[in-house]
Amino acid sequence: MKGFLEYIPGDSILHRLDPRTKLLMPLILCLACFAADSILLLFVILLFDVALGYLGGIGKQTLRTLSKLARIMLFLFVLQILFIQRGETLIPLIAGLRITDEGLRTAALVALRLIAATMPLATLLSLTKLDELADSLVVRCHVPYKYAYGVTAAIRFIPEFSRQMSEIIEAQTARGVEFDTKNPFRRIAMVIPLCVPLLISSVRKIDGTAMAAELRGFNLRGRHNIRCTSRFGLSDGVGILVCLALAVAGVLL
Amino acid sequence: MISINQLSFQYEGGVKPALVDITLEIPDGDFIGIIGRSGAGKSTLTYALNGIVPHYHKGDFYGSVTVDGMDTVETTPERLAELVGSVLQDTDAQMITSTVIDELQYGLISYGIDDIDGRVDEALAALGIADLREREINSLSGGQRQKVAIASILALKPKIFILDEPTSELDPASSRMVFELLRTLNQTGVTVIVVEQKIMQLCEFCDRLIVLDGGAVAFDGGVREVLTHSEELEAIGVHVPRIVTLAKTIGSDKLPLNLDEAEAMLREVLA
Numbered sequence: 035m036k037g038f039l040e041y042i043p044g045d046s047i048l049h050r051l052d053p054r055t056k057l058l059m060p061l062i063l064c065l066a067c068f069a070a071d072s073i074l075l076l077f078v079i080l081l082f083d084v085a086l087g088y089l090g091g092i093g094k095q096t097l098r099t100l101s102k103l104a105r106i107m108l109f110l111f112v113l114q115i116l117f118i119q120r121g122e123t124l125i126p127l128i129a130g131l132r133i134t135d136e137g138l139r140t141a142a143l144v145a146l147r148l149i150a151a152t153m154p155l156a157t158l159l160s161l162t163k164l165d166e167l168a169d170s171l172v173v174r175c176h177v178p179y180k181y182a183y184g185v186t187a188a189i190r191f192i193p194e195f196s197r198q199m200s201e202i203i204e205a206q207t208a209r210g211v212e213f214d215t216k217n218p219f220r221r222i223a224m225v226i227p228l229c230v231p232l233l234i235s236s237v238r239k240i241d242g243t244a245m246a247a248e249l250r251g252f253n254l255r256g257r258h259n260i261r262c263t264s265r266f267g268l269s270d271g272v273g274i275l276v277c278l279a280l281a282v283a284g285v286l287l
Numbered sequence: 288m289i290s291i292n293q294l295s296f297q298y299e300g301g302v303k304p305a306l307v308d309i310t311l312e313i314p315d316g317d318f319i320g321i322i323g324r325s326g327a328g329k330s331t332l333t334y335a336l337n338g339i340v341p342h343y344h345k346g347d348f349y350g351s352v353t354v355d356g357m358d359t360v361e362t363t364p365e366r367l368a369e370l371v372g373s374v375l376q377d378t379d380a381q382m383i384t385s386t387v388i389d390e391l392q393y394g395l396i397s398y399g400i401d402d403i404d405g406r407v408d409e410a411l412a413a414l415g416i417a418d419l420r421e422r423e424i425n426s427l428s429g430g431q432r433q434k435v436a437i438a439s440i441l442a443l444k445p446k447i448f449i450l451d452e453p454t455s456e457l458d459p460a461s462s463r464m465v466f467e468l469l470r471t472l473n474q475t476g477v478t479v480i481v482v483e484q485k486i487m488q489l490c491e492f493c494d495r496l497i498v499l500d501g502g503a504v505a506f507d508g509g510v511r512e513v514l515t516h517s518e519e520l521e522a523i524g525v526h527v528p529r530i531v532t533l534a535k536t537i538g539s540d541k542l543p544l545n546l547d548e549a550e551a552m553l554r555e556v557l558a
């Protein structure tokens with residue numbers, strides 16, 4: 035997950051959207067996915083997610099995220115099929131288990147829904163400068179600076195954490211520890227003990243940052259002195275309308 | 288002016304005091320070097336000046352610190368910061384935002400300073416990093432970050448400038464440039480307090496050296512005066528420049544602090 039949620043500089047139309055739009059669009063799309071009960075519509079939303087990635091000039095990363103999510107969802111998909119035994123039998127399996135039409139449909143819905151709902155947030159956040167997002171939340175949405183900064187700091191924390199994690203894994207690999215095991219359970223068992231020292235060092239760093247911020251007037255910041263130049267424009271309206279249309283379709287279909 | 292009066296401080300959860308009975312007067316316009324082995328309390332002393340101790344790091348605080356007549360216990364760190372600019376030891380942690388330009392603007396915006404763009408350009412130019420202006424902090428090298436950290440405080444034009452190991456990741460030429468910059472600032476009346484491990488730099492640029500050991504002031508005085516105690520300094524983990532040791536060995540009555548002085552001394556001895 036190296037680079038996940040990390041800002042990718044650029045000058046695409048999506049980069050230039052108002053930061054609020056880039057927070058609102060994934061939210062609406064997420065609602066659309068949970069309202070939708072049609073596999074076709076979920077596919078359309080998924081296509082739209084991928085299109086967003088290409089529009090933002092990060093098509094490759096988007097496809098990579100998609101394939102990662104798909105691999106995780108495959109597991110969920112198989113579980114769902116085995117758990118849901120209602121409906122007509124399509125393929126009988128061993129020990130009385132069977133694949134039913136309803137099982138297949140529900141499993142596909144759940145998997146698609148989760149993928150389609152989470153992708154736009156990842157895509158649009160990596161096209162948003164978090165400082166601009168915080169400033170815009172403070173100035174335009176009247177969120178207190180403390181909370182706005184807190185939220186963006188938390189988002190910033192994720193790529194930082196994963197970067198440090200991969201650094202440690204690299205260092206361990208260089209010392210001959212084999213992380214490249216195929217078995218996902220073994221891999222997890224190897225990574226978990228690394229999380230504790232990593233968390234401690236991250237917390238220490240956050241503590242230092244809070245200190246530095248206080249020394250540069252963190253507590254004096256607010257709507258009255260923060261500068262925010264972003265404004266809603268035509269492309270913001272179009273983006274939000276498309277998402278709303280998908281949400282309405284989700285409710286109706 | 289800064290006056291520290293019988294200051295002792297022990298961190299909450301610390302096993303022994305980090306600062307022990309420190310009394311110091313720092314007049315305006317001084318250029319002070321602070322040195323001492325790891326854990327001697329150098330960073331903690333800087334925290335006591337900018338209010339991080341006792342406002343941010345809590346603990347047992349005895350004595351008093353006043354900066355321009357303001358008691359640091361009664362003044363918030365952000366108010367003190369208008370007077371005292373601090374470049375912290377951990378440069379990575381000092382990065383509050385994600386781009387260089389935002390980092391430099393941060394304090395200027397908080398304090399409602401008018402000429403933000405002018406100040407930013409000036410600070411970037413002073414550190415020779417105008418080309419980094421639009422860069423992402425994540426994409427910078429350690430040394431570049433260190434320069435950004437210094438620039439972000441320089442832009443605030445503090446009256447008292449405290450730097451905690453500001454050249455730890457810089458190449459020799461850049462470290463020199465930073466010290467030259469500090470000297471220029473000092474000549475305009477800014478009080479400069481710099482914690483540094485490289486003693487040669489301190490000797491060359493500072494007027495006064497404060498040596499800490501175990502949280503207490505072991506030596507405090509003019510650079511030459513402090514350096515005469517070379518054996519005691521070595522004993523508390525401060526390595527005296529070789530040239531000073533040489534001068535002592537050959538029994539010279541002058542202590543050379545830079546190459547020119549060393550050359551003069553050697554010529555005199557050989558003549």
Ligand SMILES: Nc1ncnc2c1ncn2[C@@H]1O[C@H](COP(=O)(O)OP(=O)(O)OP(=O)(O)O)[C@@H](O)[C@H]1O
Pocket residue numbers: 298299300301304305323324325326327328329330331332344376
């Ligand atoms: N947050 C803290 N909590 C408890 N003890 C601390 C804390 N920070 C520092 N100390 C202790 O206080 C003492 C002085 O630490 P300080 O960081 O001031 O040393 P220093 O001279 O700056 O060292 P270095 O050269 O390694 O930066 C050390 O014994 C240290 O272990």
Ligand SMILES: [Mg+2]
Pocket residue numbers: 329330331376451
């Ligand atoms: Mg220190």
